[in-house]
Amino acid sequence: MKYHVKDLDLAPAGRLRIEWAEREMPVLRQIRERFAMEKPLKGIRLSACLHVTTETANLARALQAGGADMVLVASNPLSTQDDVAAALIAYDEIPVYAIKGEDNITYYEHLHAALDHKPHMTMDDGADVVSTLHKDRREVLGNVIGGTEETTTGVIRLRAMAHDGALQYPIIAVNDAMTKHLFDNRYGTGQSTLDGIIRATNVLIAGKSVVVGGYGWCSRGIAMRAKGMGANVIVTEIDPLKALEAVMDGFRVMPMLEAAPIGDIFVTSTGDINVVDKQHFEVMKDGAIVCNSGHFNVELNLPALAEMATGEPRVIRPFVKQYFLPDGRVINILADGRLVNLGAAEGHPSAVMDMSFANQALSAEYMLAHADELEHTVYAVPEDIDQAIARLKLKAMGVEIDVLTEAQKKYLSSWTEGT
Numbered sequence: 001m002k003y004h005v006k007d008l009d010l011a012p013a014g015r016l017r018i019e020w021a022e023r024e025m026p027v028l029r030q031i032r033e034r035f036a037m038e039k040p041l042k043g044i045r046l047s048a049c050l051h052v053t054t055e056t057a058n059l060a061r062a063l064q065a066g067g068a069d070m071v072l073v074a075s076n077p078l079s080t081q082d083d084v085a086a087a088l089i090a091y092d093e094i095p096v097y098a099i100k101g102e103d104n105i106t107y108y109e110h111l112h113a114a115l116d117h118k119p120h121m122t123m124d125d126g127a128d129v130v131s132t133l134h135k136d137r138r139e140v141l142g143n144v145i146g147g148t149e150e151t152t153t154g155v156i157r158l159r160a161m162a163h164d165g166a167l168q169y170p171i172i173a174v175n176d177a178m179t180k181h182l183f184d185n186r187y188g189t190g191q192s193t194l195d196g197i198i199r200a201t202n203v204l205i206a207g208k209s210v211v212v213g214g215y216g217w218c219s220r221g222i223a224m225r226a227k228g229m230g231a232n233v234i235v236t237e238i239d240p241l242k243a244l245e246a247v248m249d250g251f252r253v254m255p256m257l258e259a260a261p262i263g264d265i266f267v268t269s270t271g272d273i274n275v276v277d278k279q280h281f282e283v284m285k286d287g288a289i290v291c292n293s294g295h296f297n298v299e300l301n302l303p304a305l306a307e308m309a310t311g312e313p314r315v316i317r318p319f320v321k322q323y324f325l326p327d328g329r330v331i332n333i334l335a336d337g338r339l340v341n342l343g344a345a346e347g348h349p350s351a352v353m354d355m356s357f358a359n360q361a362l363s364a365e366y367m368l369a370h371a372d373e374l375e376h377t378v379y380a381v382p383e384d385i386d387q388a389i390a391r392l393k394l395k396a397m398g399v400e401i402d403v404l405t406e407a408q409k410k411y412l413s414s415w416t417e418g419t
């Protein structure tokens with residue numbers, strides 16, 4: 001078996017952490033048990049490009065139990081958990097190509113290894129496999145039946161491809177399932193981003209001014225959790241509706257240029273470039289902490305910061321790089337501007353990834369069963385899958401809910417009844 005990981009000796013530690021995560025992933029566990037009996041993915045070569053974490057390991061094991069011939073590669077150079085990568089090879093015989101801190105060349109070599117697998121199905125987090133396949137490896141296209149996409153950024157890229165008529169196979173947008181973005185993006189990103197900032201810096205959040213770039217589902221979670229820890233939260237937005245929502249949620253809203261001299265900590269999660277730009281670095285406080293929790297590191301204009309800085313930046317502690325400006329100010333960049341929650345911490349907790357990855361597994365099964373009926377465009381996760389996952393999660397949490405009575409059903413379907 002070919003693979004490329006840091007150190008196979010890390011496998012026993014990784015295996016224990018995968019087992020720990022599994023305890024928080026009851027929905028995915030049930031899917032794995034059914035997949036093991038029914039083998040819905042039998043004979044399918046599946047190339048997954050995901051963050052290589054304990055949660056992803058549990059997804060990979062579920063897909064393999066379903067009969068998929070898997071290969072897993074990193075979806076970000078900094079998010080890999082090296083012990084998990086080793087454990088998947090040593091105990092599950094799943095080839096993994098992922099090393100924490102890999103450079104861009106290695107990152108793309110790993111993407112190509114995923115395509116060398118000649119997949120029938122792709123599973124992406126950020127759409128790098130789909131984009132590399134369509135740009136540089138079109139000979140692989142003939143085998144592909146369909147794919148799935150995990151994240152907001154990837155779905156935006158894929159919709160742009162579909163809009164241009166470039167997309168050559170159907171994709172299910174896992175991100176857009178309610179049981180994904182309402183929980184993973186909000187509670188997952190909220191908790192794990194604060195976790196990343198705290199692990200990297202150990203600074204006190206209470207009393208700090210935290211500037212959150214964007215007010216989508218991820219940023220809402222970050223703002224909510226920062227506020228919960230006692231920060232004064234400022235939100236920046238370009239969308240009037242989201243800005244209004246942030247105001248009514250109790251946050252101060254202002255342009256980034258106004259927030260830049262006030263903030264102690266900056267976090268972006270917008271999916272766009274240069275959210276923190278040269279003119280913002282120019283007016284930041286000495287010691288400002290700047291990080292990103294969006295999919296790509298382009299949200300911070302780091303090339304501009306490097307140009308403004310004098311001398312070489314210095315790593316003062318793991319995942320904290322200091323840039324020295326000519327006027328004596330220091331700007332601290334966390335995790336090289338990459339996803340701080342996965343770079344400096346462990347990503348979203350398993351209990352939310354349980355639902356995200358249940359969507360992945362069930363969407364892969366659905367895609368295979370319905371590929372013939374699907375066009376080369378981006379599809380939502382079928383509502384019955386979303387509902388089923390919510391019900392399974394509630395059941396696993398021991399939460400029961402009411403059921404509509406016949407009278408209530410009748411009332412809801414009638415337009416004649418008033419007060």
Ligand code: ADE
Pocket residue numbers: 050051052053054055056188342346347348349350353
């Ligand atoms: N994305 C965010 N958190 C994650 C995690 N724990 N595992 C895989 N992908 C993630």
